[in-house]
Amino acid sequence: MELGESESQTEPTYTPLISGISDDIALFCLARVPRRYHTLLKCVSKRWRELVCSEEWCSYRQKHNLNETWIYALCRDNFERVCCYVLDPNSSQRCWKLLQRPPTQCLKRKGMAFEVLGRKLYLFGGCGWCEDATDEVYCYDSSKGSWEEASPLSTARCYFASESLNSKLYAIGGVGSNSSDPRSWDTYDPSTNIWTSHSDPNIVPDIEESIVIDGKIYIRCGASSTIPPHVYSVVYEPSSGTWQHADKDMMSGWCGPAIVVGGTLYVLDQSSGTRLMMWRKETRDWVVVGRLSLLLTRPPCRLAAIGTSIFVLGKGLSTVVFDAGKAVQNIGGVMVSSSIPKLAYVDDVLSCKTLSI
Known part of the structure; x- marks a missing residue:
């Protein structure tokens, strides 16, 4: 009892x-x-x-379709430190808000990757003036609002491509340590909390941009790449786990940051002003969707998308928003857009991602 x-x-x-x-x-x-x-x-x-x-x-x-998508931006401030900001696009007063700073160890690093998987933001790799490429990984839980150290990369990397595909993270190519294979890539499975290393002769260390479209990862190679000059990109096919040379017609117009909206690939061409380009699969050509006002954009810019809305993020987090669907209907002209004021204490936007809860 x-x-x-x-x-x-x-x-x-x-x-x-x-x-x-x-x-x-x-x-x-x-x-x-x-x-x-x-x-x-x-x-x-x-x-x-x-x-x-x-x-x-x-x-x-x-x-129950209650989740809301916010935009997260990795930036570098006036003191050369990395910082993260978040934007709620549904707020009545749209403005960028500072997140808790990333861990001190990575504040000054260059060439880091920034990706979203589930409700977490991942910041990984990178190097410094007196620091070789690192395998360190940190994640920000958007529900808890805090950073923590995560499972390290299989290979130390900096200035590499990264993507999220099929509930896994990918770290591809780039510059590693002396013992690293420059033609390798790592995959992270959150269910096992393990990074796995792979290699392929078609992986190119010199990488400028990457994008996921039609369930495949496309990588645009740098100008100093050692691959043949007629090859603009390589593409990863998850079903076979192999890399191949990509469609040169499709890749010929990929000359800046890219975004996929409704299965359509858009590219922001910043070579002469700022204009949005669209790849038409049916006719296999690139067309000019429209131009953005030089008074609103502050290149170099990055892109993010929520629904059919494309967000163009420039220096100081100056942000221009327009509807891709409406822009296509008035193809070739100046696009109608709204803007979000820039911040005085942010220099460059390194990367931007969307995360839904």
Whole structure:
């Protein structure tokens, strides 16, 4: 009898999410709170904080089309330190907000990769003036709002391509340590928390841009690449796990940052002004969608997309937004756009990604 009483006293007390109603109904209500208020939800109680930071929360919002997409930008400030900003495009006052700074070890590194997988941002690789290429990986959990160290790369890399495809991260080519194979790539599987190394003679160390389209990774090679001059890019086919030379017609117009919207490839040509190019699969040619006002864009720019909206991020995080669907209807002219003011203390935008919760 005394033993039973002792056991009952040590049993954890169940606390409902909302007193008086089942947790299923509570989740139904709480999951409909806009994402910008999730930080406040976490302050209510331990159970609410655990819920908002859980996979169950993200899965529920995605399943019921409640998830919202924000844009994350990796930048370099006036003191040559990396920093991250986030933009809620649905906010009534659209403005960039500073995230918690990345770990001190990587603040001054160059040639790092920045990718999204699930609800996490990954910052990995890179090198410094007095530091060789590194295999370090850090991740920012957007639900918890904090950085932590993650499983290291199989190969130390800097100035390499990175993409997220089929729930895995890819780190491709670039410059490594003396013992590294420059024609290699690493894949990260979050289910096992392991990076796996691969090699292929078609991998090119000198990489300028990468993009995922039609379930394949395309890489645009640098001008100093040792591959034949008529080859503009290589493409990775996940089903066979091999790299091949890509379609030279498609790659011939890839002359700047690229984005895929609705399965269509768009490229921002910054060689003379700022104009948006589109690849037409049916006719196999590139067309000028339209030009952006020189008063609004501040090259060099990066691209992000949410739905049919394309965001052009320039120096100082000056941001121009336009609808790709409407721009295509008025092909060739000056595109109608809206803008988000730049920040005074950000220099260059290194990369930008979208993340949904």
